Amino acid sequence: MNIQSILRSALVLVQLNFLSVRADAELPTAAPGTAARAYLEVPDTGDGMTRIPVSVFRGDKDGPTLALIAGTHGYEYAPMVALQHVGRRINPKDLSGTLIMVHVANMPSFHQRTIYYGPVDGKNLNRAYPGKPDGTLSERIAHIITTQVIEKADYVIDMHSGDGNEALRPYIYMPRTGDLQLDAKIKSMALAFGIDHIVIDERPVSAPDATVFTDMTALSRGIPSMTTEAGQLGSTDPHWVDINVMGAMNVMRHLGMLPGEVIPPKPTVWLKGYQVVTSPENGFFRPAVKDGYAIAEGGILGELVDHFGTHIATIHAPFAGVVNYVVATPPVRFGEPLAMVSKLAEEEN
Numbered sequence: 001m002n003i004q005s006i007l008r009s010a011l012v013l014v015q016l017n018f019l020s021v022r023a024d025a026e027l028p029t030a031a032p033g034t035a036a037r038a039y040l041e042v043p044d045t046g047d048g049m050t051r052i053p054v055s056v057f058r059g060d061k062d063g064p065t066l067a068l069i070a071g072t073h074g075y076e077y078a079p080m081v082a083l084q085h086v087g088r089r090i091n092p093k094d095l096s097g098t099l100i101m102v103h104v105a106n107m108p109s110f111h112q113r114t115i116y117y118g119p120v121d122g123k124n125l126n127r128a129y130p131g132k133p134d135g136t137l138s139e140r141i142a143h144i145i146t147t148q149v150i151e152k153a154d155y156v157i158d159m160h161s162g163d164g165n166e167a168l169r170p171y172i173y174m175p176r177t178g179d180l181q182l183d184a185k186i187k188s189m190a191l192a193f194g195i196d197h198i199v200i201d202e203r204p205v206s207a208p209d210a211t212v213f214t215d216m217t218a219l220s221r222g223i224p225s226m227t228t229e230a231g232q233l234g235s236t237d238p239h240w241v242d243i244n245v246m247g248a249m250n251v252m253r254h255l256g257m258l259p260g261e262v263i264p265p266k267p268t269v270w271l272k273g274y275q276v277v278t279s280p281e282n283g284f285f286r287p288a289v290k291d292g293y294a295i296a297e298g299g300i301l302g303e304l305v306d307h308f309g310t311h312i313a314t315i316h317a318p319f320a321g322v323v324n325y326v327v328a329t330p331p332v333r334f335g336e337p338l339a340m341v342s343k344l345a346e347e348e349n
């Protein structure tokens with residue numbers, strides 16, 4: 001058996017567990033005041049199939065549709081656990097509008113415990129948008145989420161954490177598109193989520209058919225969106241889960257979907273101009289900093305050594321700022337992230 005057929009067999013075994021909840025090609029509908037759950041089918045076009053677990057909570061009263069997407073990267077567990085908690089806390093009778101939750105966007109990555117890349121096609125789901133109906137498995141997942149979730153939502157949050165190898169200080173990527181109305185909605189949503197490090201993310205809005213990222217797929221369709229990062233290193237510790245639960249509940253209060261006040265955000269540390277520092281070689285990384293550290297321009301982020309411990313390179317910060325995340329387990333490959341650093345910015349809450 002080659003590796004692809006082994007992986008495919010593993011996916012088939014995993015799929016046996018899916019059968020208690022119905023599978024569907026389309027997002028399930030729910031009557032007012034009720035909830036529905038299903039597995040969205042991603043059909044096999046040559047490299048296997050998968051299914052995406054989704055919930056739809058439809059409120060008794062009208063209101064916006066919010067989509068929360070967890071598990072774009074399958075080793076980022078805190079947001080997935082958080083959505084299970086959110087599902088238990090929401091009574092559709094108390095809800096205004098509709099909450100769509102994607103519990104695990106990237107099931108192949110989840111079940112094979114891969115970081116960054118899907119195990120079947122080696123693609124990063126958060127670089128595969130808006131996807132293709134006849135593409136590889138990651139591209140087909142992206143296509144289903146684009147058409148069945150993102151395009152049905154008024155607001156979209158792609159909920160990440162540090163991946164299985166990343167120690168990460170919680171932060172939000174807050175897109176700044178230049179569209180003042182859209183940007184105001186995004187900013188108020190980011191502040192409501194309540195994570196006190198916000199990275200202003202100035203990327204031009206792509207064409208709708210060339211969006212690459214989950215959040216950009218929403219933005220290019222005029223839908224306010226952001227990416228949250230809370231959790232790290234495969235942990236399901238309640239400390240990380242609760243940040244995600246609080247954020248989701250706060251945003252629903254902010255949008256008028258749930259009664260109650262938004263718990264006011266702490267003073268925010270604004271950041272911009274982020275840079276991901278990548279590895280110059282394959283090797284063994286020894287971080288010299290922790291997530292959230294302040295660092296000077298040229299400050300040492302870590303040392304790259306070979307497998308015998310011999311020095312290869314010292315890794316420096318490109319500018320003074322905050323370490324948003326740092327790779328905290330040894331294996332690194334050429335061109336992959338070692339750390340992300342952002343500059344302090346001035347911005348009003």
Ligand SMILES: [Zn+2]
Nearest residue numbers: 073076160161
């Ligand atoms: Zn991620």
